[in-house]
Amino acid sequence: MKMIEKFFQRLVKYILSFFIMLFSFTVGLLTPRGQYIHSLICDYFGFSFNKTRLPLISWKKVSGDEKVTLTDLEISAGNMRVDELALICGVIRKEQPKGILEIGTMNGRTTLNMAINAPDDCRVYTLDLPAEGLEAAKFEISERYQKLVKKEQSGAIFLEKDEINFPEKRKITQLFGDSARFDFSPYENQIDLIFIDGSHDYEYVINDTNVAMQLLRNGKGVILWHDYRNGLAVVPAIEEVRKKYPNLEIYHIEDTTLAYAKIGE
Ligand SMILES: C[S@@+](CC[C@H](N)C(=O)[O-])C[C@H]1O[C@@H](n2cnc3c(N)ncnc32)[C@H](O)[C@@H]1O
Incomplete structure (x- = not known):
């Protein structure tokens, strides 16, 4: 019986993968899913x-x-692995930042977790591009990330929490706009840790890193980039950043898709 079951399972997998391949090598060529399969x-x-x-x-x-x-x-959709979330919170516990900026709020899961683990007197800013801002975005945002922009609400997770059980949500300030057009000048010299997780397109990763360098308090602090993994534009973008800032020592945190730099150690 087991042998027959196994045989049928294999047959189903064979047929499914045949059709998936057929899709990815024909119409799928034009879709993000098909390209991802390649x-x-x-x-x-x-x-x-x-x-x-x-x-x-x-x-x-x-x-x-x-x-x-x-x-x-x-x-x-758009959230990170739980171990990466825990690690970011660990970095926050270690560094004790007074100002945090997250680029890319999504549903606010990371924002809230960062706020919970941040010192009492820390302010957590989180910037998100609202769906209606897509057209006016400075650089091209690929379809994959456009999908994450087109949502009903940014920060739903912390917005829905009550302040009695989650008093840490008071540390959060929501900001809206395109990270390449937003006026960050009021936050200059106020940020100790920045988490870059907006559009992962090449120009945006470079832009958001420039923003981070402009905002760090006395030029010191931590920058974290999400989705540093094979095949994504974050990889060549960070190579470009390394050329622009040769003294910036950027590392890949092992077994994660996070890149990390600590400036002014
Ligand atoms: C990968 S999700 C962020 C996930 C979130 N940081 C988390 O850890 O759960 C990407 C977010 O970046 C936002 N975004 C995309 N392009 C942006 C831009 N140019 N400026 C600001 N936010 C942007 C999207 O609206 C989306 O909410």
């Missing part, structure tokens, strides 16, 4: 483009094994 195949056989190449750094080095508190573990 990247997966190339990665699997060792032909990765935009391969990650930053030096690795350990979790312990960046977070010092700090204890963290997490909430809302369920992952929705």
Whole structure:
């Protein structure tokens, strides 16, 4: 019986993958899903483009094994892995920033978790591009990220929380706009940790890093980039950033898709 079951399972997988391949090599060629399948195949056989190449750094080095508190573990579109969320909160516990900026709010899951783990007197700014701002965005935003922009509400997770159980939400300030057009001047010299997780398109990653460099308090602090992984534009964008800021030592946090730099150690 088991043998027959296994045989049928294999047959179903064979038929499904046949049709998925058929899709990805025909109409799928024009869709992000089809293109993603091609990247997966190339990665699997060792032909990765935009391969990650930053030096690795350990979790312990960046977070010092700090204890963290997490909430809302369920992952929705655009959210990160729970271990990466925990690690970012660990970095916050270690660094004790007084000002945090997140570029790319989505549903606010990371924003709220950062606020919970930040010192009492910390302000957590989170910037998001509203759907109606897409047309006027300075650089092209690929379809993949446009989907994340087109949502009903930014920050729904912390907005829906009550202040009695989640007093940390008072630390959060929501900002709206395109990170390439937004006037960040009121926040200059006020940010100690910046999390770059807006559009992962090449120009935006470079732009958002320039913003980070402009905002850090006395030029010191931590920058984290999300989605540093094979095949994504974050990889060549960070290579460009390294050319522009040769003294910026950027690392890839091991077993994550996070890049990390601590300036002014
Ligand atoms: C990957 S999601 C962010 C996920 C969130 N940081 C988290 O950890 O759960 C990307 C977010 O960036 C926002 N975004 C995309 N392009 C942007 C831009 N040019 N300026 C500001 N926000 C942008 C999108 O609206 C979306 O909410």
